[in-house]
Amino acid sequence: MPDPSSQIDALRAQFDRDLAGAAGEPAVRAVRDRYLARKGGLLTALLKNLASAPPEARPLLGRLANDLKGYITTRLAERLAEVAVSRRPAGAVDVTLPGRAPSIGHRHPLTLVREAVETIFARMGFLVIEGPELEDDYHNFEALNMPADHPARDMQDTLYLAAPVRSAAGSPATLLRTHTSGMQIRYLETHQPPVRLIAPGRVYRRDDLDLSHTPMFTQVEGLVVGERVTLADLKGTLFAFLHELFGQERGVRFRPSFFPYTEPSAEVDITCSACGGPGNPATATCGLCKRTGWLEILGSGMVHPAVFEAVGYDPERYTGFAFGMGIERAAILKWGVEDIRLFYENDLRFLEQFPL
């Protein structure tokens, strides 16, 4: 007959293995029955066997056997409590199945940029105004220092109406506005300085559809007029705006240019999003910025005195600045959109990529 005390140790070890291998409530209950059943339980059998041990060994073996019984009972109770937690209650669902998403649509990416621009400028105290998309020659060109036959009109090839149409401003219009400057003129005609506004909206030019042109696009223009407005103010405002829209780490530069309605005029560049800007090794082969490291983003300048004269402001008393940016271009540079036409196809696979 084997040594009873080693039999007790062996049974304890076997119990530990059995319990460790029991997953789920039924398996744990089966382990309980195997060891503790009144008939045929392994521990029950062991206790019976102790009766045949020599009398002098019985007290010690009895204590060992009782310890084992206590151990088994406690461990089983603990495990049963553990597995009871994971028991599937009545009415349980499979939480891993897909949820029922409420329908939600996406704003257009051009709206996201436009609203971001509006928010930045609103915080700087700019008013947001809207105006008609159909314009007359005076508000689109003449009041902006571009009389008939002005060579600068070539810069903006215009779509004309076959017959005048009543515009949203209530006046007869002859063309589709080539920029939103016309409504700034309308605003100046009816208000007195100080003026601090942005004018976002759709504009039209006679450009063929291709990777980077659409005959309709979205612009935001800005105008500030007061008694002490300077080119340095324009620079400060635009740098702050561009850093906020494109990120503080983005390089920005300001260089002279020409627009008929501003004097001096300036264009603003930001460092190229593809190569990282001038000085990067990738700039030498960058197609996006044509190897310059810079991307043009904004046109701007000090309001031309002739524009003030056209709206009856005294150019000696007032100075002002104006700027304009294409929303499509900003969106393209912000998100790396490869084809401007995607903005007007309304393919949901494209639209749904952008944040809600």
Place this chain on the structure above:
Amino acid sequence: MRLVYPWLCDLVRVPGDPDSIAAEMGLRGFEVAGVEHGRLPVIDFEITANRPDCLSHVGLAREAATIWGLPLHMPELAPASDDSRAASREPRAAVLEVDLQDADGCPRYAAQAFEVTIGSSPAWLRDRLEAAGLRPINNIVDVTNYVMLEIGQPMHAFDLDRLAGQRLVIRRARAGEPLRTLDGVERTLDAETVVIADAERPCAIGGVMGGLDSEIGASTTRIALESAYFKPTAIRRTSRRLALKTEASARFERGGDIEAPPAGIRRAAALFAQIAAGRPIGDAIDVYPAPRPPLEVRLRASRIERVLGASIGAADVRRILTALGFIVADAADAWLVKVPSYRVDVMREDDLVEEVGRHYGFGRLPMTFPVLDAPQAPPDPRVARDRTVRQVLTAAGFSESMTFAFIERQAALPFCDAGVEPAAIANPLSEKFAVLRPSLMPGLIDSCAHNRRRGRKDVRLFEIGSRFTPSGEGRAIALAWCGASNEPHWSAAARPVDFFDVKGAAELLCGAFGLVATECVTAERPYLLPGRTARLRAGADWLGELGQLLPALAESRGFPADEPIYVAEIDADRFVAAGATDALRAATLPRFPSIVRDVSIVVDEALPAAAVRGTIRSAAPPTLASVVEFDRYQGKGVPDGRVSLSLRLTFRAPDRTLTDDEAQSATEHIVEALGREHDAERR
């Protein structure tokens, strides 16, 4: 303008390679289109419309000289031949006569006859022309082109012996007068065109292109060399009308240098001598009937500071302007600045401020912020309206789309009232963009079709945009919905979109603007399916229309005819008027409980629910708080042509708890009225 780098170096010894020169000049207003590192390196500049003087090497060299503070070496001119004439008092027989009849179109006309030997130009000259983008022709034409690229003065050489009467007459063309130009095209001139004619007929379109008949060729021995100034607007009109843009017209229409014509002749003479191509014969001719005094502009230091926001030292101002060719004199509190004749862009003080700022460097300007000196006006209500529309419709599952405001005429016609033509564009890009859209729906339908072709069946789109009806430009909000009404999910089959989905969305939108009591009225529209078409109104105001798109119309835009598209379009301008929420007063919540009674009635299936609701409302006591249809049933137990309608009536009094008896008698009264008015039977 293609600037040939060694040519630039002849004029000013710039301190750097083409790339560094290009980069620096790019920051002074001359955008760089590219730098080419060929045998003769070239910097390609985009010259803005205000700087015709920089369509020349001298013009750009003057800018470079200003940037680096270097001297500008002007090209060598032949001596003015007036001196020799003054010496010999003998009148000479004129070799060439100029008769300037149109001093308005051509304020200055210089000319000189030359004896020439036609041949090819030396390699250095040909190379420079080619690098600058012009094709060498022969030594005479090449010199005229060289002078144009060098000092900016366009020139033209006529074969003197092919000019009838050896005369050049500058006049307006007679309407219908023909001229075959150098490009071989037979052109018909109008009375606005400035021509250079001989004694008989036009020989050139002034400032634009020469004529073929007086073209110089291998047999030419004598030429008349023209160097003139033409009025910019006249050249621009002619160039546009003839759709003929040339190197000469590009310069003249932006503004030539009125002092340059004699210099052009003298520079050409020097080059002819240098390459042994010819020598002058007869007198130099310079007809300039109304000489223009140089423009003088007052420039105040205070104005510079006021516009630029930076104080620039007087020495810097003088240095910059002088280097650019301005003559600066001191006056009380200001400078008096004489503007050189080639700077046609400088007309007033701020133009000089720009010159100073440009060469001071925009990069050096401080960054400040405009002072806010008044509170801002409230924002345009339309901006807030559009944001609310987007908020509501995206929350309802619609994605925002943007489509072009011009469409095909054919796509627009179904959306125009009978006999009304959509507003047409005079110069459309193509037939696809021929008319202004009378509705936003055509664009949305095309967008649905675009998605459908790419396998996307469930589409919900909206657009906020302009539409153009006979009453003019207006704003609208349109919806399009096709495919399933709900998001696909494993728990239930998708239900196809129906009329009530789009009606619900439209009502939700109107509700967002306080228009809660909208109603749909059966209507007919040429683009909507009869029986599933409604107009939406709030009180007496029509807001828009909605319904199922005509399947044939969907099919014509590439969308399957058997899959319905529901659309709605609402006049956004109504929402601005209705959107004021300032008048809102929060309602007191009911303090007493309500009593609910359900009623099921059987009525004629054609009876509108609105009629039932109306009868209930008029028969009910003021305690009826709401009526809601909660079931509509046809089939077993309901006779053919009839429908079972279940309504939930809620009664409530503001000042007491209603009794069951009161609710019951009100309900009975309502049921009686329904029976009387609509032959309704209670189920």
